[in-house]
Amino acid sequence: MGLIEKIIDWVDERAHIREIYRSLLVEYKVPKNLTFPYVFGVLALVTFAIQIVSGMVLLLYYKPSIADAFDSATYTIMGEIPFGWLFRHIHATGANFFMAIVYLHMFTGIYYNAYKKPRELVWIVGWLIYFVLILTALSGYLLPWGQLSYWGFIVTTEIPGSLADAPIFRDFFKAIAETIVLWMKGGYVITDITLGRVFGSHVLIYPLILLALVGIHLYLVRAAGISNPDGIEYDKKKHPDKFVPFHPYMTLKEGAYVMWYLAVFFFFVFFHISHFLPPDNFEPANPLKTPPHIAPEWYLLAFYEVFRSIPSKFWGFVAFNALLILLLLLPFLDWSPLKSARRRPLFFIAFLVFMFSSMALTILGSMPPTPMNAKLGLIFATLVFGFFLSLPIISFIEYGWYKAKGGEQQ
Amino acid sequence: MNAWGIIKTIIIGGSTLVFFFLLWFYNPFKHVEHYEVDEEVKQIIANPWKKTESGKTIAEEGRELFINFCSSCHSLRYDGIYLMSIQTNPKWKKIEKSAGRPVYRHGILYKDRFFVPKDVYEAFAHDELQQLKASLGQVPPDVSTLYLARGEGYLYQFILYPGKVLPGTSMPPMFNPQADPQAKEKVAKIVAYMKSVNTPPPKEQMKRNIMGILIIVYFIVAGLLLWKYRENLLKRLGYH
Numbered sequence: 001m002g003l004i005e006k007i008i009d010w011v012d013e014r015a016h017i018r019e020i021y022r023s024l025l026v027e028y029k030v031p032k033n034l035t036f037p038y039v040f041g042v043l044a045l046v047t048f049a050i051q052i053v054s055g056m057v058l059l060l061y062y063k064p065s066i067a068d069a070f071d072s073a074t075y076t077i078m079g080e081i082p083f084g085w086l087f088r089h090i091h092a093t094g095a096n097f098f099m100a101i102v103y104l105h106m107f108t109g110i111y112y113n114a115y116k117k118p119r120e121l122v123w124i125v126g127w128l129i130y131f132v133l134i135l136t137a138l139s140g141y142l143l144p145w146g147q148l149s150y151w152g153f154i155v156t157t158e159i160p161g162s163l164a165d166a167p168i169f170r171d172f173f174k175a176i177a178e179t180i181v182l183w184m185k186g187g188y189v190i191t192d193i194t195l196g197r198v199f200g201s202h203v204l205i206y207p208l209i210l211l212a213l214v215g216i217h218l219y220l221v222r223a224a225g226i227s228n229p230d231g232i233e234y235d236k237k238k239h240p241d242k243f244v245p246f247h248p249y250m251t252l253k254e255g256a257y258v259m260w261y262l263a264v265f266f267f268f269v270f271f272h273i274s275h276f277l278p279p280d281n282f283e284p285a286n287p288l289k290t291p292p293h294i295a296p297e298w299y300l301l302a303f304y305e306v307f308r309s310i311p312s313k314f315w316g317f318v319a320f321n322a323l324l325i326l327l328l329l330l331p332f333l334d335w336s337p338l339k340s341a342r343r344r345p346l347f348f349i350a351f352l353v354f355m356f357s358s359m360a361l362t363i364l365g366s367m368p369p370t371p372m373n374a375k376l377g378l379i380f381a382t383l384v385f386g387f388f389l390s391l392p393i394i395s396f397i398e399y400g401w402y403k404a405k406g407g408e409q410q
Numbered sequence: 411m412n413a414w415g416i417i418k419t420i421i422i423g424g425s426t427l428v429f430f431f432l433l434w435f436y437n438p439f440k441h442v443e444h445y446e447v448d449e450e451v452k453q454i455i456a457n458p459w460k461k462t463e464s465g466k467t468i469a470e471e472g473r474e475l476f477i478n479f480c481s482s483c484h485s486l487r488y489d490g491i492y493l494m495s496i497q498t499n500p501k502w503k504k505i506e507k508s509a510g511r512p513v514y515r516h517g518i519l520y521k522d523r524f525f526v527p528k529d530v531y532e533a534f535a536h537d538e539l540q541q542l543k544a545s546l547g548q549v550p551p552d553v554s555t556l557y558l559a560r561g562e563g564y565l566y567q568f569i570l571y572p573g574k575v576l577p578g579t580s581m582p583p584m585f586n587p588q589a590d591p592q593a594k595e596k597v598a599k600i601v602a603y604m605k606s607v608n609t610p611p612p613k614e615q616m617k618r619n620i621m622g623i624l625i626i627v628y629f630i631v632a633g634l635l636l637w638k639y640r641e642n643l644l645k646r647l648g649y650h
């Protein structure tokens with residue numbers, strides 16, 4: 001005991017850990033009334049760590065060449081290497097959980113309007129994280145070189161080719177479309193070169209960008225302060241009773257949630273992996289044999305459904321990109337001075353419409369493309385656009401209420 | 411939380427749970443073909459590691475059947491089975507040892523079988539594979555992982571009745587249940603063998619299950635302890 005304390009003292013004298021610990025964790029005050037969904041940011045952080053560690057193990061045995069990729073994942077990692085299967089299961093589960101948690105985190109931010117002043121930058125950096133995360137997931141999915149990997153990649157890289165379908169300036173759009181497709185594929189056919197660069201992106205470039213973005217994101221969250229579910233920006237000095245020290249109040253609570261999250265996580269890892277390592281992907285990629293149904297992974301199905309339910313490929317492409325952009329612009333579309341769905345009945349209704357439509361689009365995306373599904377897809381796509389476009393109107397109405405009440409926050 | 415808060419939580423939380431249940435457990439809107447194994451041979455596929463009267467395991471018998479009936483067209487590289495015409499080539503024996511490595515799976519070493527990288531094998535067997543392609547229209551696939559990709563019901567039905575499951579396929583029926591009363595049993599043994607290559611043996615599976623349960627219980631208990639500790643601590647610090 002004495003010796004350990006001495007060592008800690010020795011380090012502390014030089015590194016000032018205790019000071020940093022005090023100022024970053026104990027003296028950092030957060031709202032006392034944070035609700036359960038505020039944990040999703042921390043869960044995302046935990047999942048990110050899991051992905052990096054499990055990815056590093058897989059990296060030791062994976063071989064990024066067309067001849068070896070499938071076998072290195074399915075033979076070497078799954079059977080030859082002790083616990084290789086465990087790390088592959090963890091990484092596959094982590095990828096799906098990461099997307100799920102980030103979606104839940106985003107919906108939480110939307111529900112409590114955490115993207116509003118002074119947190120617009122938090123939201124924008126979050127959106128960049130989301131975008132890079134999608135690229136990371138897409139690139140990782142190619143690596144095991146199964147049928148789904150290969151054909152999923154083909155379908156994804158050909159989607160920008162829809163631009164060639166433009167009603168005007170056809171040559172112009174065609175040139176752009178071809179360039180994007182060529183650039184994504186790394187050539188006219190998929191070769192070792194494609195696999196090599198997708199591999200490099202997945203294991204180094206995207207994770208580094210993510211790491212930087214997550215760091216900026218966390219810094220911005222600290223700088224702006226965490227939002228309040230009540231939608232009221234309390235002053236820390238005037239209302240000290242509304243705040244609690246981050247440590248131990250929040251850390252222990254979120255620590256417990258993290259433990260239970262990991263329990264669910266490992267249930268999937270050990271006992272329910274078939275949805276994250278789908279059977280069809282245990283057939284090696286075969287460029288001569290198109291599988292009967294190829295669809296993107298679940299986290300892109302909503303965008304995919306919007307894309308395919310619009311009859312024109314060009315407008316389908318424009319529509320799903322517009323959705324991404326609208327998501328980015330959320331803080332500026334919703335300019336109402338009121339915050340949090342708790343205090344905004346109109347926004348609450350719009351939020352429910354948005355949430356259920358996104359879910360419906362995802363489920364529709366997993367179904368065969370019948371005319372009925374296309375019709376439903378079109379309806380829900382309209383509702384999703386309706387959510388974004390209703391925000392300025394709702395804001396306008398709420399601005400009236402706000403003024404009528406004398407511009408008071410409470 | 412007031413009543414309205416509880417209702418909102420149930421609506422939003424509940425629909426989120428239903429949504430992920432559809433995605434990750436069971437999606438009734440998704441169409442999947444079902445293939446069944448005949449009742450009388452289900453037992454055979456259930457445990458490929460069981461010993462038969464001959465003193466061998468079902469998987470070992472299935473392996474012999476596979477070599478006899480299937481390896482004229484198919485390789486099963488993950489268990490060191492290559493095309494019969496290659497396997498009898500003395501040069502191949504040398505290549506197996508120099509370019510390959512003994513099959514090692516789930517902690518068990520099979521000294522008599524070699525795993526050879528795909529490109530080495532396909533380059534060496536180029537002529538034979540092309541001959542098969544010329545006569546069958548395509549190179550019969552390596553079936554190492556098809557147990558995982560297709561499932562046992564499909565394999566069983568396909569091997570018994572290739573044309574019925576995959577109309578127009580060039581794979582010939584190798585067994586005839588009308589003429590050979592043991593046909594179904596043989597096919598089941600082959601499927602059991604393919605399963606044994608792709609799934610951990612019962613002892614290893616048991617280890618994994620125990621490990622999984624211990625880890626899950628550990629995290630649940632750790633969460634509870636943290637929660638309890640926090641409550642006591644907050645009381646002492648005067649929160650709540």
Ligand code: HEM
Nearest residue numbers: 038040041042044045106109114123126127129130226227
């Ligand atoms: C790698 C992925 C991510 C990580 C590790 C992460 C982490 C965090 C953490 C730890 C917080 C603080 C507390 C909380 O949970 O609310 C936070 C807040 C926030 N995040 Fe993220 N995040 C990620 C992705 C995103 C994405 C994709 C978005 C949205 C596009 C986003 C938007 C926000 C917003 C608006 C806040 C402020 C919440 C508030 O102040 O109430 N984040 N993030």
